[in-house]
Amino acid sequence: MSVKKIAVIGAGVLGLSVARSLAQQGAKVTVFERSHVGAGTSSTTFAWINSNGKTPESYHHLNALAIDEHIRLQQERTTEGHWLKATGTYEWAAGAPEQKRLQDRVSRLLELNYPVQNLSADELKRKVPEIRVGSHAGDIWYFPGECLLVPSVFMAWLVSELHVHNAELKTQSEVTELTEEKNRAEISLANGERWQGDSIVIAAGRWSAELASLLGQQLAMIDPNQPNKIACGFLGYTRPVLTQLQANLITPGLNVRPEGGGRLLLQCPDLDSFANPANPAPVDSYIGEEMHKRLRKLFNNMEMAQLERIAVGQRSRPADGLPGLGYISGKRRIYLMVTHSGMTLGPLIGRLCAEEILHDKRSSLLSDFSPERLLGKTAKDFPAFTTLHFPAAQ
Numbered sequence: 001m002s003v004k005k006i007a008v009i010g011a012g013v014l015g016l017s018v019a020r021s022l023a024q025q026g027a028k029v030t031v032f033e034r035s036h037v038g039a040g041t042s043s044t045t046f047a048w049i050n051s052n053g054k055t056p057e058s059y060h061h062l063n064a065l066a067i068d069e070h071i072r073l074q075q076e077r078t079t080e081g082h083w084l085k086a087t088g089t090y091e092w093a094a095g096a097p098e099q100k101r102l103q104d105r106v107s108r109l110l111e112l113n114y115p116v117q118n119l120s121a122d123e124l125k126r127k128v129p130e131i132r133v134g135s136h137a138g139d140i141w142y143f144p145g146e147c148l149l150v151p152s153v154f155m156a157w158l159v160s161e162l163h164v165h166n167a168e169l170k171t172q173s174e175v176t177e178l179t180e181e182k183n184r185a186e187i188s189l190a191n192g193e194r195w196q197g198d199s200i201v202i203a204a205g206r207w208s209a210e211l212a213s214l215l216g217q218q219l220a221m222i223d224p225n226q227p228n229k230i231a232c233g234f235l236g237y238t239r240p241v242l243t244q245l246q247a248n249l250i251t252p253g254l255n256v257r258p259e260g261g262g263r264l265l266l267q268c269p270d271l272d273s274f275a276n277p278a279n280p281a282p283v284d285s286y287i288g289e290e291m292h293k294r295l296r297k298l299f300n301n302m303e304m305a306q307l308e309r310i311a312v313g314q315r316s317r318p319a320d321g322l323p324g325l326g327y328i329s330g331k332r333r334i335y336l337m338v339t340h341s342g343m344t345l346g347p348l349i350g351r352l353c354a355e356e357i358l359h360d361k362r363s364s365l366l367s368d369f370s371p372e373r374l375l376g377k378t379a380k381d382f383p384a385f386t387t388l389h390f391p392a393a394q
């Protein structure tokens with residue numbers, strides 16, 4: 001059988017994951033990245049590896065299996081890289097509607113055999129003595145199967161895997177034209193270079209609609225530049241602080257995860273309506289002060305805590321919130337991989353999509369996520385999101 005020559009556009013977590021799987025299975029792979037590895041959303045993310053608030057069931061199932069895939073890769077690696085922290089997540093809610101919503105989610109997750117445990121405030125405080133659980137908090141839940149990812153370490157490992165499997169990574173290589181014929185696909189780059197081969201994978205994250213438009217295709221994505229909570233989210237990075245927290249924490253008004261070297265990463269989902277990529281918030285803005293105030297309320301020892309910076313993450317989100325994974329043309333040479341929750345899904349869908357491209361074998365796990373439903377449409381053709389900013393709808 002002849003070796004397939006495949007180009008991947010984008011060196012974020014999705015592009016690197018599929019490139020690794022393709023190259024590992026013997027394809028001759030070239031990754032074209034406009035800027036540098038991790039230049040897009042994969043470096044401004046909360047990177048909570050979970051299937052906590054994911055609907056419908058097929059999407060939950062895909063994310064749940066993706067956690068297992070991450071754990072397998074972490075266990076199998078032969079390098080020193082440790083990108084996956086099997087920490088679990090603690091969560092509680094305050095206020096009757098929020099507690100009911102959390103309770104309903106927990107009941108559904110238990111029915112789906114997703115690992116969930118109930119914890120008392122004393123048990124939690126024994127683990128993380130600095131945490132303050134307010135008197136209005138309802139039940140505390142622990143999701144022991146969930147993990148936290150360190151995106152930079154994970155992407156470094158994926159890049160090292162590309163070298164191991166003889167794949168080529170071309171940074172500073174912007175794709176400006178895509179064409180496909182019956183027997184081949186072609187790419188033109190801004191620097192005048194051209195590439196020709198068997199298949200092309202578009203893994204360009206929030207720029208996927210731009211890439212699809214090079215083929216004359218309209219792809220329904222949420223505009224990632226809109227200053228609103230559907231498209232964008234604040235991420236607050238602290239200086240090192242005095243807490244022993246190792247797990248992920250989802251609490252009323254504040255999500256917190258360890259960010260290395262004693263730093264924490266903060267999210268206040270209800271403030272994301274103010275998130276505007278064209279106008280980032282400085283640490284002494286209202287957003288910074290509010291993050292700081294909530295941090296002091298949630299933990300002891302935070303009097304001296306300082307924010308180092310606030311980033312605005314821009315989501316790569318198909319218009320109905322679900323992944324678009326599959327060929328986007330009748331000639332079946334150009335394959336799209338676009339999804340939110342890509343930190344969780346990356347390795348699993350990387351493997352499944354590589355199998356489809358190389359062996360023409362489509363996994364039943366991908367059945368609900370064909371891109372056809374997004375083609376020839378805009379975001380206005382889909383119902384508006386209503387549940388996005390519930391705590392676990394990351």
Ligand SMILES: Cc1cc2nc3c(=O)[nH]c(=O)nc-3n(C[C@H](O)[C@H](O)[C@H](O)COP(=O)(O)OP(=O)(O)OC[C@H]3O[C@@H](n4cnc5c(N)ncnc54)[C@H](O)[C@@H]3O)c2cc1C
Binds near residue numbers: 041316337
């Ligand atoms: C605030 C926030 C919180 C999140 N939290 C979580 C979470 O907790 N858990 C989770 O699983 N997911 C989370 N996500 C989502 C996750 O981070 C993304 O789904 C994932 O990073 C997308 O990866 P990607 O590879 O598709 O895109 P990207 O990382 O954006 O990579 C796309 C790459 O394509 C390149 N590119 C674009 N156009 C071209 C071109 N013409 N030529 C060449 N290269 C090009 C870009 O430079 C970029 O490097 C979060 C996202 C945000 C914004």
